[in-house]
Amino acid sequence: MKTTKRAMMTNSSTRLDRRPSLSKISYTIFTVVFLFLFVCVWFSITEVQFEVLKKLSVPMYSFTSSNTSLIEENSTQITPPDMRILLGVSTLPNSYNRRHFLRLVYGIQSPKGAQVDLKFIFCNLTNDDQRVLIALEIMRYDDIIILNCEENMNRGKTYTYFSSLPEMFNNTEEQNGKYPPYDFVVKADDDTYFRLESLVESLKPLPKEDLYYGFVIPCSSMDPFKHYMSGMGFLVSWDIVEWIRTAAIAREHLVGPEDRVFGDWMRRGKRGQNRFNAKWSMYNYPQPPSPCAHDLVPDTIAVHLLKNDEKWIKTLKFFNVTDNLKPSKLYRLS
Ligand SMILES: *[C@@H]1O[C@H](CO)[C@@H](O)[C@H](O)[C@H]1NC(C)=O
Numbered sequence: 504m505k506t507t508k509r510a511m512m513t514n515s516s517t518r519l520d521r522r523p524s525l526s527k528i529s530y531t532i533f534t535v536v537f538l539f540l541f542v543c544v545w546f547s548i549t550e551v552q553f554e555v556l557k558k559l560s561v562p563m564y565s566f567t568s569s570n571t572s573l574i575e576e577n578s579t580q581i582t583p584p585d586m587r588i589l590l591g592v593s594t595l596p597n598s599y600n601r602r603h604f605l606r607l608v609y610g611i612q613s614p615k616g617a618q619v620d621l622k623f624i625f626c627n628l629t630n631d632d633q634r635v636l637i638a639l640e641i642m643r644y645d646d647i648i649i650l651n652c653e654e655n656m657n658r659g660k661t662y663t664y665f666s667s668l669p670e671m672f673n674n675t676e677e678q679n680g681k682y683p684p685y686d687f688v689v690k691a692d693d694d695t696y697f698r699l700e701s702l703v704e705s706l707k708p709l710p711k712e713d714l715y716y717g718f719v720i721p722c723s724s725m726d727p728f729k730h731y732m733s734g735m736g737f738l739v740s741w742d743i744v745e746w747i748r749t750a751a752i753a754r755e756h757l758v759g760p761e762d763r764v765f766g767d768w769m770r771r772g773k774r775g776q777n778r779f780n781a782k783w784s785m786y787n788y789p790q791p792p793s794p795c796a797h798d799l800v801p802d803t804i805a806v807h808l809l810k811n812d813e814k815w816i817k818t819l820k821f822f823n824v825t826d827n828l829k830p831s832k833l834y835r836l837s
């Protein structure tokens with residue numbers, strides 16, 4: 504009995520002893536199994552996530568790349584444009600308002616089949632205010648060329664402009680390294696309004712070599728070989744720009760009215776054999792009357808001598824420049 508009791512006690516005690524150890528084991532087993540399951544589940548989830556990511560990322564990637572390639576295919580179809588024009592507007596560093604205005608006037612024009620880059624041209628800056636304000640303009644618009652010259656009338660700014668271009672645009676990012684960077688280069692006054700669509704249309708049938716284009720002087724002449732093209736705005740093909748860079752004829756003859764001097768180079772160098780007289784699509788504003796002036800007409804490439812706001816506004820009105828303003832609840836102009 505005693506033994507039995509003892510045994511029972513031992514038994515019970517062993518049972519009692521055993522019980523926690525059993526639960527410990529099962530706990531451990533449970534933990535291990537749980538951990539195993541957890542790891543399995545975690546892996547499968549992660550794998551699913553990877554799969555999902557993979558599935559997502561693969562199509563996303565190909566989606567993007569196919570989109571990009573579509574865009575590229577499309578842009579190679581649209582660009583390169585048939586024609587690239589550098590529209591250099593000769594101005595002065597301090598003409599902030601005029602530049603602002605011309606950015607508007609040219610910024611809203613997008614001629615078909617051509618890329619027209621507007622650049623403002625002036626000589627070295629002369630004070631510290633300019634160095635701040637013009638740096639801001641360049642940061643915002645990047646449409647300024649500062650030539651290595653002192654601002655001058657009739658002492659070679661035009662020469663510096665044309666002769667600097669080949670090196671300025673040699674291997675630059677500007678045209679994706681294309682050379683020549685432009686088919687045509689314009690030198691325009693800042694009181695001239697070019698209608699880019701008309702300009703481009705007029706250039707389409709013309710050769711891209713040895714071209715000298717503009718409004719021939721004297722005003723009464725219609726012969727493009729008569730004297731020279733007016734400084735209101737003339738255009739040459741890139742090969743002529745290259746020629747000016749190295750030609751002694753140009754380098755040694757700088758002084759005089761810029762447009763006439765340019766005409767002298769062409770004549771002496773026998774350049775610009777392809778000439779185009781854009782008269783009377785180019786002309787001076789009708790007021791004040793002069794032999795170079797003309798009424799505003801629909802078939803216009805450029806109007807010159809826009810010396811004040813009133814003349815600009817009348818001109819822009821005549822050409823219905825703001826007709827395409829998009830309607831909006833945000834404004835009423837009438
Ligand atoms: C990519 O293509 C889709 C469908 O053709 C189009 O909706 C989406 O705007 C395009 N994305 C870009 C960045 O062009």
Ligand SMILES: *[C@@H]1O[C@H](CO)[C@@H](O)[C@H](O)[C@H]1NC(C)=O
Nearest residue numbers: 572573574576577578580581
């Ligand atoms: C290029 O884009 C134009 C419109 O922007 C579209 O009509 C034309 O189908 C596109 N061409 C290709 C090859 O995607």
Ligand SMILES: *[C@@H]1O[C@H](CO)[C@@H](O)[C@H](O)[C@H]1NC(C)=O
Nearest residue numbers: 626627628650651652653654
């Ligand atoms: C224009 O500025 C540059 C750089 O400051 C200077 O080297 C050059 O001599 C200046 N040119 C003239 C004509 O003043």
Ligand SMILES: *[C@@H]1O[C@H](CO)[C@@H](O)[C@H](O)[C@H]1NC(C)=O
Nearest residue numbers: 668669670671672673674748
């Ligand atoms: C343009 O760069 C090339 C190579 O760097 C050089 O050979 C050539 O003379 C440069 N042309 C001009 C106009 O600077």
Ligand SMILES: *[C@@H]1O[C@H](CO)[C@@H](O)[C@H](O)[C@H]1NC(C)=O
Nearest residue numbers: 800801802820821822823826
């Ligand atoms: C401007 O618009 C008016 C009215 O729609 C039209 O009669 C005129 O011919 C247009 N002018 C030009 C230059 O297109």
